[in-house]
Amino acid sequence: MCGIAGYFCKSNDKVNLDLLKQMTRTLIHRGPDEEGYFVNDNGSAGLGHRRLSIIDLATGRQPLSNEDGSIWISFNGEIYNFKDLIRDLEAKGHIFRTKSDTEAIVHAYEEWGTDAVKKLRGMFAFALWDENKHQLFLARDRVGKKPLYYLDDTRRFMFGSEIKAILQAPGVSRQIDYTSFYDYLSLLYVPAPKTIFKSIKKLPAGHWAMVTADTIKIESYWDLSFFPDNELTESRMMEDLLNILEESTRIRMVSEVPLGAFLSGGVDSSAVVALMAKASSIPVKTNSISFSLAKYNEAAFAQKVAELFNTDHHEFHVTPEAVPIVEKLAWHYDEPFADSSAVPTYYVSETARRSVTVSLSGDGGDENFAGYRRYYFDMRENAVRNLIPAVLRNPVFGTMGRLYPKADYLPRIFRGKAFISNVARDPVDAYYFSVSALYGEEKRNLVSPDILKEIGGYQTRDLFYDLYKKAPAVDHLSKIQYIDIKTYLCDDILTKVDRAGMAVSLEVRCPILDHMFMEYAAKIPSKYKLKGKDGKHIFKKALKKYLPDDILYRKKMGFGVPVEEWLRKDLRDYGQSLVLKGGASRQYLEKSMLEKFWNEHQSGLRNRSTELWIIMMLNLWHQNFAG
Numbered sequence: 001m002c003g004i005a006g007y008f009c010k011s012n013d014k015v016n017l018d019l020l021k022q023m024t025r026t027l028i029h030r031g032p033d034e035e036g037y038f039v040n041d042n043g044s045a046g047l048g049h050r051r052l053s054i055i056d057l058a059t060g061r062q063p064l065s066n067e068d069g070s071i072w073i074s075f076n077g078e079i080y081n082f083k084d085l086i087r088d089l090e091a092k093g094h095i096f097r098t099k100s101d102t103e104a105i106v107h108a109y110e111e112w113g114t115d116a117v118k119k120l121r122g123m124f125a126f127a128l129w130d131e132n133k134h135q136l137f138l139a140r141d142r143v144g145k146k147p148l149y150y151l152d153d154t155r156r157f158m159f160g161s162e163i164k165a166i167l168q169a170p171g172v173s174r175q176i177d178y179t180s181f182y183d184y185l186s187l188l189y190v191p192a193p194k195t196i197f198k199s200i201k202k203l204p205a206g207h208w209a210m211v212t213a214d215t216i217k218i219e220s221y222w223d224l225s226f227f228p229d230n231e232l233t234e235s236r237m238m239e240d241l242l243n244i245l246e247e248s249t250r251i252r253m254v255s256e257v258p259l260g261a262f263l264s265g266g267v268d269s270s271a272v273v274a275l276m277a278k279a280s281s282i283p284v285k286t287n288s289i290s291f292s293l294a295k296y297n298e299a300a301f302a303q304k305v306a307e308l309f310n311t312d313h314h315e316f317h318v319t320p321e322a323v324p325i326v327e328k329l330a331w332h333y334d335e336p337f338a339d340s341s342a343v344p345t346y347y348v349s350e351t352a353r354r355s356v357t358v359s360l361s362g363d364g365g366d367e368n369f370a371g372y373r374r375y376y377f378d379m380r381e382n383a384v385r386n387l388i389p390a391v392l393r394n395p396v397f398g399t400m401g402r403l404y405p406k407a408d409y410l411p412r413i414f415r416g417k418a419f420i421s422n423v424a425r426d427p428v429d430a431y432y433f434s435v436s437a438l439y440g441e442e443k444r445n446l447v448s449p450d451i452l453k454e455i456g457g458y459q460t461r462d463l464f465y466d467l468y469k470k471a472p473a474v475d476h477l478s479k480i481q482y483i484d485i486k487t488y489l490c491d492d493i494l495t496k497v498d499r500a501g502m503a504v505s506l507e508v509r510c511p512i513l514d515h516m517f518m519e520y521a522a523k524i525p526s527k528y529k530l531k532g533k534d535g536k537h538i539f540k541k542a543l544k545k546y547l548p549d550d551i552l553y554r555k556k557m558g559f560g561v562p563v564e565e566w567l568r569k570d571l572r573d574y575g576q577s578l579v580l581k582g583g584a585s586r587q588y589l590e591k592s593m594l595e596k597f598w599n600e601h602q603s604g605l606r607n608r609s610t611e612l613w614i615i616m617m618l619n620l621w622h623q624n625f626a627g
Contacts, residue, residue, distance in 0.1 A: 105124075
């Protein structure tokens with residue numbers, strides 16, 4: 001895993017090598033082992049690279065070129081089928097100087113042009129300079145495991161693995177994109193292709209970009225289609241899923257440095273560990289975290305799986321005293337990012353890094369197989385919605401939803417506001433409401449009038465409508481899975497894991513997000529994914545071969561932290577200062593609403609931990625990057 005940066009001068013300017021080095025060195029945490037640079041002969045293009053050595057330790061240095069130096073690449077990621085590519089390309093006459101996956105990309109581009117990305121199986125973000133055509137080619141992997149940001153103006157095109165690399169350049173505007181800010185308040189992240197800065201964009205997952213002095217062309221090369229194969233039997237699906245996942249796991253275990261796995265004791269991480277143990281001749285190194293509060297603590301389940309597969313297991317106990325690490329995380333994420341599970345992700349990464357350089361994770365199971373509980377609630381709401389004529393839904397359930405109290409302190413049976421309100425909504429708006437931290441009037445009342453005026457009638461939920469309409473799927477469940485894969489998976493889950501891992505120079509690989517496994521899972525009819533309340537139904541059934549029922553069918557806990565309790569106790573003073581006195585709070589948010597959120601949470605009237613965490617992380621980002 002590595003960090004990449006560079007730029008292309010579209011005018012008569014020349015690359016400033018000192019600036020290129022400054023940009024690249026902001027990414028030293030992504031690649032602590034060595035650095036490298038390339039500037040072409042006329043000085044119009046420069047590539048920088050920070051390396052975390054994983055494969056081909058002796059000769060895999062970057063930037064790397066083809067035989068005649070006409071094509072150069074700076075690459076971040078791992079290509080798992082690179083040996084097959086090398087064999088195919090050598091048969092076509094290509095000559096290799098190394099045995100690295102990086103050089104395989106260079107020759108694949110020579111042979112197939114932009115279609116080369118379709119040949120790659122792995123995670124990647126790269127920039128490739130073609131001297132003969134005087135153009136810069138960039139690409140990002142199918143689901144967005146590896147990040148790639150860019151700035152395009154009249155004078156230059158700049159790129160980097162993280163925004164902070166681009167911000168090193170003089171004259172880069174830090175003007176806030178207020179629609180991105182508005183998105184963040186609901187989603188906890190900024191969805192691609194936007195960033196929090198107007199001048200900087202994300203290259204979307206599954207896209208490439210071709211940049212010349214006059215143009216930039218961005219094109220999608222992959223999408224996930226949810227068209228069910230109704231001829232598949234349960235036994236065939238289970239067999240195929242295990243075969244593909246076994247291969248996906250095995251090829252991700254290729255490494256010249258120590259390798260291990262994250263283990264929460266949940267279905268997905270346990271499945272990966274089971275298949276790693278099957279493929280390994282030595283005990284797998286596993287890592288987990290624990291909490292004092294029982295409802296967040298999965299350590300006993302992780303320990304059980306570790307014992308089942310005889311792993312070399314390590315556990316880290318997270319305490320509130322450790323949580324100010326969020327200040328460090330705010331720097332690593334570059335944008336406001338309020339998924340509080342970034343904290344345990346950082347700590348499990350740090351624990352893993354003490355013994356390994358590469359760790360496999362179980363990310364992707366919930367999105368592929370409808371594992372989140374919200375999918376069940378959404379389908380239940382949709383069933384009720386379909387029984388009630390549209391002319392009655394809003395007048396009856398809308399009124400009830402507005403009147404029904406939001407009372408987090410009551411027993412769960414009395415907390416019906418979300419269900420009642422969602423039945424009154426259309427299916428897309430209801431799902432957006434379900435995943436939004438702030439919504440509607442409450443969100444508008446929090447934001448300053450000046451920002452509301454600036455964004456006009458902009459609505460974050462329109463992103464969900466666009467994706468729902470675009471989704472290559474025939475049923476509602478598949479369409480909301482598609483929305484999550486294009487938004488939450490890429491811009492929250494994978495961003496969280498990439499930055500937390502790279503903060504400690506740890507490479508994280510995700511077998512369940514192998515594109516061939518995902519494409520097969522997408523062919524499975526929805527009724528085999530969500531069956532009643534049982535999410536991941538067919539996946540769990542297949543995994544019975546390896547895992548016991550008390551792991552497969554235990555209550556889902558998620559990977560969270562006890563923010564609600566911390567903000568009322570150990571972190572009360574810290575949180576109060578950030579929420580009520582932070583620079584972003586003063587500049588962008590309404591004091592009366594901030595005080596309302598804080599007081600409601602402290603009194604126990606409402607659990608406002610998510611809203612308060614959003615505001616805290618916004619203020620920490622503002623301290624680091626607002627300029």
